[in-house]
Amino acid sequence: MSWLGELFTDYTLRTVALGSASLGLVAGALGAFAVLRRQSLLGDAVSHAALPGIVLAFMLTGAKTPLVLVLGAALAGWTASLLVMLIVRTTRIKLDTALGLVLSTFFGLGLLLMSIVQRSAGAGQAGLDRFLFGQAAALVGDDLKTMAALGALVLIVLVMMWKEFKLLSFDPAFAGALGLPVRFIDIVLTTLLVVAIVIGLQTVGVVLMSAMIVAPAAAARQWTDRLGRLVILSGVFGAASGLTGAVLSSLVPRLPTGPTIILVVTTITVVSLFIAPRRGLLTERLRRGRQRRRVRADSVLADLYRLAAQHADPAQAPHAAEALQTMSAQAGVREGLKQLTEQGLVESDPDGLWRLTDAGLARGAELIGGVS
Amino acid sequence: MSIPHLEILAIAVVTAAGCSLVGVFLMLRRMAMLSDAISHAILPGIVVAFFFTHDLASPWLMIAAVLTGLLTVVLVETLTRTRRLKEDAAMGLIFPALFSLGIVLITRYAGDIHLDVDAVLLGELAFAPFDRFVVGGADLGPRHLWVMGGVTLLNLLAVTVFFKELKLATFDAGLAASLGLAPAAIHYGLMALVSVTAVGAFDAVGLILVVALMVGPAAAAYLLTDRLGLLLVLAALLGAVAAGLGFALALWLDASIAGGIAVGVGLVFLVVFLVAPGRGFVAVVLRRRRQRWDFAQVMLAIHLIQHEGGPDEDDESRVEHLHGKHVGWTPAFTARVVGGAEKRGLVELDAGRLRLTDPGREAAGRALSGTGS
Numbered sequence: 001m002s003w004l005g006e007l008f009t010d011y012t013l014r015t016v017a018l019g020s021a022s023l024g025l026v027a028g029a030l031g032a033f034a035v036l037r038r039q040s041l042l043g044d045a046v047s048h049a050a051l052p053g054i055v056l057a058f059m060l061t062g063a064k065t066p067l068v069l070v071l072g073a074a075l076a077g078w079t080a081s082l083l084v085m086l087i088v089r090t091t092r093i094k095l096d097t098a099l100g101l102v103l104s105t106f107f108g109l110g111l112l113l114m115s116i117v118q119r120s121a122g123a124g125q126a127g128l129d130r131f132l133f134g135q136a137a138a139l140v141g142d143d144l145k146t147m148a149a150l151g152a153l154v155l156i157v158l159v160m161m162w163k164e165f166k167l168l169s170f171d172p173a174f175a176g177a178l179g180l181p182v183r184f185i186d187i188v189l190t191t192l193l194v195v196a197i198v199i200g201l202q203t204v205g206v207v208l209m210s211a212m213i214v215a216p217a218a219a220a221r222q223w224t225d226r227l228g229r230l231v232i233l234s235g236v237f238g239a240a241s242g243l244t245g246a247v248l249s250s251l252v253p254r255l256p257t258g259p260t261i262i263l264v265v266t267t268i269t270v271v272s273l274f275i276a277p278r279r280g281l282l283t284e285r286l287r288r289g290r291q292r293r294r295v296r297a298d299s300v301l302a303d304l305y306r307l308a309a310q311h312a313d314p315a316q317a318p319h320a321a322e323a324l325q326t327m328s329a330q331a332g333v334r335e336g337l338k339q340l341t342e343q344g345l346v347e348s349d350p351d352g353l354w355r356l357t358d359a360g361l362a363r364g365a366e367l368i369g370g371v372s
Numbered sequence: 373m374s375i376p377h378l379e380i381l382a383i384a385v386v387t388a389a390g391c392s393l394v395g396v397f398l399m400l401r402r403m404a405m406l407s408d409a410i411s412h413a414i415l416p417g418i419v420v421a422f423f424f425t426h427d428l429a430s431p432w433l434m435i436a437a438v439l440t441g442l443l444t445v446v447l448v449e450t451l452t453r454t455r456r457l458k459e460d461a462a463m464g465l466i467f468p469a470l471f472s473l474g475i476v477l478i479t480r481y482a483g484d485i486h487l488d489v490d491a492v493l494l495g496e497l498a499f500a501p502f503d504r505f506v507v508g509g510a511d512l513g514p515r516h517l518w519v520m521g522g523v524t525l526l527n528l529l530a531v532t533v534f535f536k537e538l539k540l541a542t543f544d545a546g547l548a549a550s551l552g553l554a555p556a557a558i559h560y561g562l563m564a565l566v567s568v569t570a571v572g573a574f575d576a577v578g579l580i581l582v583v584a585l586m587v588g589p590a591a592a593a594y595l596l597t598d599r600l601g602l603l604l605v606l607a608a609l610l611g612a613v614a615a616g617l618g619f620a621l622a623l624w625l626d627a628s629i630a631g632g633i634a635v636g637v638g639l640v641f642l643v644v645f646l647v648a649p650g651r652g653f654v655a656v657v658l659r660r661r662r663q664r665w666d667f668a669q670v671m672l673a674i675h676l677i678q679h680e681g682g683p684d685e686d687d688e689s690r691v692e693h694l695h696g697k698h699v700g701w702t703p704a705f706t707a708r709v710v711g712g713a714e715k716r717g718l719v720e721l722d723a724g725r726l727r728l729t730d731p732g733r734e735a736a737g738r739a740l741s742g743t744g745s
Contacts, residue, residue, distance in 0.1 A: 041408075041463065041464055092651065093399075093594060096399075096404040097404040100404040100407060100587035103408065104583040104588065104637070105588065105641070107634065108584055108634020108638065109635050111580065111631030111634070112627045112635055113627075114631075115627040116626075119627075207471070208468050208471070210468060211465065214461050214468075215469075222456060256479050258475075260472075263469065266468075273451075279456060
């Protein structure tokens, strides 16, 4: 737990942790909308497409000021997302193909430019390739300020246009009918997504940043049906995984930051998929099992009640489990009897015969509903 | 051009053709992003197989990679089927995770071996000529040329032999199933082909080119034809052109060949996107503009026919009354519409008043009766 102490004293570690947490927070919050709108893979295209923007910004200004590089990335990512929209709107090419096309050609352009810069600029360019897989350890105070400012801006706009974004995500046709400028809102939301992506590029890298958009939201979606909670929870998951992953990779040698953060956030998502209340796969299986057992116990009880009802004194009429088995279409009569015993609805006598308790009689009457 | 350059070009062109063939079906089935997903996700398969074999040339690496590719498809489908996530989110979740796993394994446990992260991503086409295929001491050319030649032949063979099956399963899976064509088998067969192609190309040209070459040429060809056979041929051709163009670009700039070819793919698509007859951007914009004028001219004819012979005919047919007062057009727009309609012979201008000609009356009548103009 010594790293916890270092977190507050070690400047580098604190920068890394804060930066990664804020990138996770913003990406998670905006990702919730992307996932809801089935645009999960748009993040993939935008983050790959940001590469030429970063390199061009460096080529044109010769500076590695975080704000300049981030602006270049945002401009390229934004152009890419508009191109995708243009291709889908004006041709018969579908979204998936447009995404793949724009993603790969922009990224290719980035590689092309990067190889030129690497050849001509020599040592000056060192650090550009950390945008590929991210390097949290290289974050400095300036980066942090840029990330925090842009992230805050994104979140403020998100809160201000909450109602519009909500409507756009769930019923764009209705939003249009209300007279809202749907295309404009769409572009604003996409722009926020682009900014959320580019502020994480330096830490997570262009190749994997898309997962920071998808995974926290996919995890959060399992826990809630309400948009507000979804966005907050998704941001929290994003921040937690950014923090954990970045700190892990700073402490363990030869553990690349981007992939580590992605593995952490994927773990959160997988766990959520299984254990989230109501929607969790494991939770559902358990609930189904419980339901099945309850139905089985009920049917055994009902059968025993029917047998008992044939007698003058129902409470005093014991029956063999075998008799119940002949009445039941399904297996598990003994299992059901065991459960009913635990609930105090039936009891067995020393001969191994079963009879209803008073509570069992009442419950049986309730189940049969006077039909007998 | 030197021999190594020719060899690189040959590898690029053959890879482009092979990728385009399967890419067409991915695109038509709206699964283009699977090229991205599979090409990233095979990395851990390769790495794990390498840990066992310690031989980068071992065929087990290929086999493991292909299996990992198929595993990715199955994982995405399984996750989608639980209905907890939509397909795009499932894909966006799984392949970065597998790719991350691969990267972490490489950097942590295989840092000293030749399995360089950059090479995986960017490709090392420039070094491809040094990797020879040698049998019994005889140099038969670059190894990647043989591998990709084989993969492309396999794709060509599969697409030719199962053309009918692939076509039907792609366009009407229901009918394919009812005819006993087993669309599921075709689906996984295609996925296996995509994985094999991705693995071969991944090794030869890097993974970003796998995506570019599978998606780009197919998309460009899709704007040029409606026929599947022609689509496949065009995609392979455009892919080869893009590879050649991109290679030339990279040589000229003395820059990354993989990057150059990806840009070449983008350029080829851009040209087709702009000028494709009928479906290109220019054609679409021109058609929409023409339709706007056609529509306005017909609207003018309808306006005139409504008032023809009525008490307000004289007032309604005055050009200066069309804008603002009656139809609500701007003066400039009105002038263009009237001019156009006059040129087409729909109306005649007579002392500031518009009169319908017989063709004009017919056009309005056709539009009003709903049979189009």
